[in-house]
Amino acid sequence: MEPQPRRRGRPAGARAGETPTRERILAAARSVFAERGYDKTSIRAIAKAAEVDPALVHHYFGAKEQVFEAAIEVSFAPALNIADLLAGGLEDIGERFARYFLGVWERPMTRAPLLAVVRSAVTNETAAAVLRGFVLRALVSRVVGELDVPDARLRAELAASQMVGVALLRYVVRIEPLASADVEEIVAYVGPTLQRYLTAGPAAGTH
């Protein structure tokens, strides 16, 4: 491995979105939001954790709401690698989705930030609005584009609701035996649910 030359300072023309400072602030924001929740997090606290001036946080992101939005985007990144999932076709998409999302929640590294986002959204209206916009734009819309069923958006949201509910009872409330059940056992039950929501014909007679 050849040693990389260390760059000193950064070129005046470097784009803001790619500077290490922005990343450092974002990492700090994620951990402060995760620790304290949306309500109790301030721009000042994020700046302090990132060891920068609060003005820099404003410069890169804007208000607290936007910092939270950026932090959500990073937190959900592993859960949003759904292009690969969709590329596998629709035949056993329910099972693959269930296994993939449970996998994301199983790893403490990826679970903690998701949990932080859910906690913030449940207790704060602004955080809920940010999560709502993000889920719609980045998750539901992508899945909907691949479905060839009526009510595609509602169906994608119902699939999401099943996974959110399992995550809440398994990882937050930790109800037994769900909390200790084998991932594959849950996949065997939940996979067909997602499959039906995402691909089956219209629901039987709505009264």
Add this chain to the structure above:
Amino acid sequence: MEPQPRRRGRPAGARAGETPTRERILAAARSVFAERGYDKTSIRAIAKAAEVDPALVHHYFGAKEQVFEAAIEVSFAPALNIADLLAGGLEDIGERFARYFLGVWERPMTRAPLLAVVRSAVTNETAAAVLRGFVLRALVSRVVGELDVPDARLRAELAASQMVGVALLRYVVRIEPLASADVEEIVAYVGPTLQRYLTAGPAAGTH
């Protein structure tokens, strides 16, 4: 209808569990927990709202955890009238369960305290433990007794997870179109999911 004689005062030997004071404290506890969440609620604040001495709260319930438990019990009472639901047999139990639970969440009167409990449980470990014990004892156990399938308890919890997830995305995060969808449309999708969890044969091959 004959007029009931009004009782004046209460007999010295009246059981503590049936006194109006206990009910007044409980009502106050529900509204304070709902407003502030578990973390920010104190026995003193509950006593103040009920216009009694804090010692009386301790006398009737014990510590904050026990007051919360009693408040949960009252909050969930409308959701726990499941004896009638179960009495209807298992044939379309999924649809009936879905319609019933959505009905409870639809009414602002019954939604507010449920929401308060969920918010507290998501953000506080003690509140989560109380909810966990309560859900297991009062809800899951009763349903499990009526089911004649393997993994009955896990299945009841998976059914609960679907309803919790819908409640969270529809009433808390308020994602569209799920938030505005007709109750019967949701019942048509979710009913078969609950039906399969609660009554269908064992899940297909767990890998």
